[in-house]
Amino acid sequence: MKREQIRNFVIISHVDHGKSTLADRLLEITKTVDKNRLKPQYLDMLELERERGVTIKMAPVRMFWKSFIFNLIDTPGHADFAYEVSRALKAVEGAVLLVDATTGVQAQTIAHLNLARKTCLSLIPVINKIDLPLANIERATKEISELGFDPKEILQISAKTGQNVNHLLEAIISHFPSPLGSINQPLKALVFDSFYDLYKGVVTYVRVYEGKVRPNDQIKLLSAGLEAKVLEVGHFQPELTPSFELVAGEIGYLKTDLRDPQKIRIGDTITLFNCSDTISPIPGYQEPKPMVFATIYPLTGKDFGKLKNALLQLKLNDASLTFAPESSPVFGSGFKCGFLGVFHLEITKERLERDYQLNLVITQPTVDIKMLDNVYYEPYVRLEIVSPLHHLGKIMDLAKQHRGEFESMKYLNQQIILTYRIPLSEIVIDFYEQLKSVSSGYASMDYQFIGYQKANLTPLEIIVAGEKAEPLCQIVPKDKALEIGRRLIKKLAQLLPRQLFEINLQAAVGGKIIARENIPPLRKNVTAPLYGGDVTRKKKLLEKQKLGKKKLKKLGRVEIPNDLFLQLLKR
Structure with missing residues (x-):
């Protein structure tokens, strides 16, 4: 197959705009997957993806249509997995920008579009879900055109029914360029993803820019400085399918004799050892x-x-995950992990528990707060909110409650784009849920880290049964410490299981108690075996029980359930 007949592209969009459904239709039309085997969200291989109905991992697939090869990479839409999108964009020449006809342009639409333009990709704007009764094609067309597209270029399809998807395939051939590169040059390939196979070791996803690679070739990973032997090369159809070679312009996979996950780095360059x-x-x-x-x-x-x-x-398959050893007097040895957001944290926790059969304790999520010369500095982000105009007042009030500093407002047809400068700690926990609530589900958001800023913060200590609960302690805004302390203690009182003794819960700032709740003890009916008789016998048993509980209160320890920290996030 000639390089001129290859088209490498991604599908990008806001979450739930139909990327996975469009990928299903492309697989069906190109006959890559037999219709009897095809199931919804076919490229979403993780069980979690199917359960939650959201793409978590990018998924490459090779398709044939009208003597052309299509190398598609389906990408996630959720903001926490934007890094997956950025990696996929480096491996292709074109991007299909998908917009839901019922909701129009959303925050992640704009974020992914900006990424694609920075990568200098060719773009095809597409309006999806035109078959739905609530589809507003005219509004969606206006909004997309205001992003810099010619209305005549915008395609209208239904990924669900397959309407006009053939026209999209024709547009991909005519609009997207073929990849550059020569098969006669030394090998130059980019590692854009990888995963660990229990039997085959590390499997690396690559985009070949120059040259070719075959089994038994000796290769070198330039950044890692490692030499390896290629055991197998192949394509995604969509299962791993071995082939004779990978050449310039192609997307495929390599299996090598490297079995240590730490030795492969996403973004590394592969070449032949002698070059x-x-x-x-x-x-x-x-x-x-x-x-x-x-x-x-x-x-x-x-x-x-x-x-x-x-x-x-897991890091081999999720390059955005970071971790370093940490120990606690309460929980022992563990790892301090970095995530792109709370949803990313929840997905990682579930993957660890399901795939590796681990029982875990996860502490309260925090942001990276720095302290210099006794002054706190916290990370700030530029927050972009896209919403219908009539929710403007409620959204501005919400941003103000979360210490947001207004920067700008732009109009996008019947929608507005609000930009705020806001502390990261204010939006990573439940800001998105509150935003959906005040906008009746119509608003969407995206954010970018912009740096650190001086902040008026204070440590908030949580004390459980007289002992400082280190994993629950956090650094909070000084003017919101009372509100946060009371809310946290009240929630703890609901979540902690009752014991045979009374549990005192306290929140403290600077040694001063600002909130308190008591969890009453469980009561065993010690008088149940008695039938009548002198009342003093009952009183004696109850007094003995009272003394026992008093002793337990002094000696007893409270075990914090392993799922409590994530439950505390839900208001």
């Missing part, structure tokens, strides 16, 4: 910056090694 001195690394690949941090502990100390191996294998 490594003359090849420079492929530029422009940025390491992701974690936004949210939480410490993960195994429920039992013997699982520490198992947790470490699980994180190493």
Whole structure:
């Protein structure tokens, strides 16, 4: 197959705008997957993706249509997995920008569009779900055209029914360029993803820019400085399908004799070992910056090694995950992990528990607050909210409650785009849910880290049964400490299981108690075996029970349930 007949592209959009459904139709029309085998969200291979109805991992697939090869990479739409999108964009020449006809342009539509334009990709704007009764094609067309597209270029399709999807395939052939590169040059390939196979070791996803690679070739990973032998090469159809070689312009996979997950780095450049001195690394690949941090502990100390191996294998498949060892006097040894958001944290927790059969304790998520010369500095982000105009007042009130500083407002047909400068800690927990609530579900948001800013913060201590609960302590805005302390203690009183003794819960700032709740003890009916008789016998048993509870209160320890920290986030 000639390089001129290859088209490499991604589908990008806001979450739930129909990327996975469009990928299903493309698989069906190109006969890549037999219709009897095809099921909804076919490329979403993780069980979690199917359960939640959201794409978590990018998924490449190779298709044939009218003597052309289509290398598609389906990408996630959720803001927490934007790094998956940025990696996919580096491996292709074109992007299909998908917009839901019922909701129009949303925050992630704009964010992904900006990423694609920075990567200098060719773009095809597409309006999806035109078959739905609530579809407003005219409004969606106006909004897309205001993003810099000619209305005549905008395609209208229904990924569900397949209407006009053939026209999209024709547009991909005519509009997207074929990949550059020569098969006669030394090998130059980009690692854009990888995963660990229990039997085959590390499997690496690559985009070949120059040259070719075959089984038994000796290759070198330039950034890692490692040499390896290629055991197998192949394509995604969509299952891993071995082939004779991978050549310039193609997207495929490599299996090597490397079995250590720590040795493969996303964004590394692969070349042949005997050419490594003359090849420079492929530029422009940025390491992701974690936004949210939480410490993960195994429920039992013997699982520490198992947790470490699980994180190493997971990082191979999720380059945005970071972790470093940490110990606690309460929970023992664990790992402080960095995530792109709370949803990313929840998905990682579920994958660790399901795929690696681990029982975990996860601490309260926090952001990276710095302290210099006794002054706190907290991370700030530029927040962009897209919403219908009539929700403007409620959204501005919400942003103000969360210490947002207004920057600008733009109009997008019947919608507005609000831009705020806001502390990251104010939006990573439940801001999105509150935004959906005040906008009747219509508003969407995206944010970008912009730096650190001086802040008036104070440590908030949580005391459980007379002992400081270190994992629950946090640094909060001084003017909101009372509100946060009361809310946290009240929630704790609802979530902590009752004991045979009374549990005192307290929140303190600077040694001063600002909130308190008591969890009453469980009561055993010690007088049940008595039948009548002198009342003093009952009083004696009750007094004995009272003394026992008093002793337990002094000696008893409260075990904090392993799922309590994430439950505390839900208001």
